[in-house]
């Protein structure tokens with residue numbers, strides 16, 4: 001099967017995070033056809049292994065593609081549009097899986113390389129706790145010396161033929177913040193009798209807002225206070241997100257938020273319960289690996305782009321915290337819509353480039 005057909009099949013049959021049963025079955029069938037060894041991992045993921053004909057087989061490169069889709073009703077109108085109501089490959093993970101399949105196919109046919117390639121079709125990127133964390137709980141790379149973990153993501157801010165890189169810190173960590181503020185509700189016109197949770201929430205949000213900087217984001221996007229014009233509610237809830245560009249800073253910002261919560265409790269005489277839901281760590285690219293990949297991209301004739309740090313997040317961050325890693329972005333055309341929307345449709349022409357580059361990159365690392 002060619003990678004375009006592979007992509008179209010997945011696009012037509014998208015599955016939500018951690019429910020990728022048919023997707024995994026489809027990938028398994030294709031791997032079996034080629035005689036590639038594989039095993040399930042992290043529930044609905046697949047870990048395939050291809051050993052080179054030479055070199056130390058304990059030295060490995062991990063190539064990772066995520067495989068999950070999103071709860072979005074597709075409106076692209078293409079003939080391979082989603083047949084699963086309300087589910088869509090709107091983040092390009094169908095492309096990622098197809099390109100990795102293409103790489104595996106070539107490596108398996110030739111096996112003309114040193115060491116081992118592990119191809120990881122990873123479930124659940126779009127949903128906490130992230131498939132990557134579940135993969136690592138299984139310790140699948142422990143008996144290897146991991147030379148690199150490589151991942152790519154489609155990017156609609158670049159044309160086909162462009163590949164974008166960011167050495168070092170690339171993407172932010174993410175944590176969800178949930179605040180529950182409890183005061184004493186009552187008549188809004190008898191202020192002496194109430195402990196105003198609404199004012200405490202307002203103060204809290206303003207204080208959190210002051211934490212924003214170039215390297216850290218704190219936003220509150222949901223506030224619920226079910227009082228009315230003349231009633232102060234007993235409880236107010238606020239929900240938000242926190243992003244940081246290093247694990248150290250991430251911890252420091254969390255500590256600062258805890259301090260702010262204590263101050264708000266004291267100042268407004270209310271109870272504030274803070275629940276931090278841990279998300280993904282930062283994506284930090286290995287410098288040397290990134291520079292070498294940029295040189296390779298140049299030498300293969302692609303347009304090599306320097307990317308800025310992004311306040312978006314990826315569960316690929318889990319790998320980058322443990323192994324030398326590289327996450328780069330593949331141009332799929334500027335007129336293909338925005339990711340995570342109903343009309344997002346990466347250009348098929350990018351698939352060959354993503355496959356070729358990942359293939360060359362794996363070989364260059366292994367045969368070094």
Ligand SMILES: [Zn+2]
Pocket residue numbers: 091126339340
């Ligand atoms: Zn996404």
Ligand SMILES: [Zn+2]
Pocket residue numbers: 091092093125153
């Ligand atoms: Zn994605």
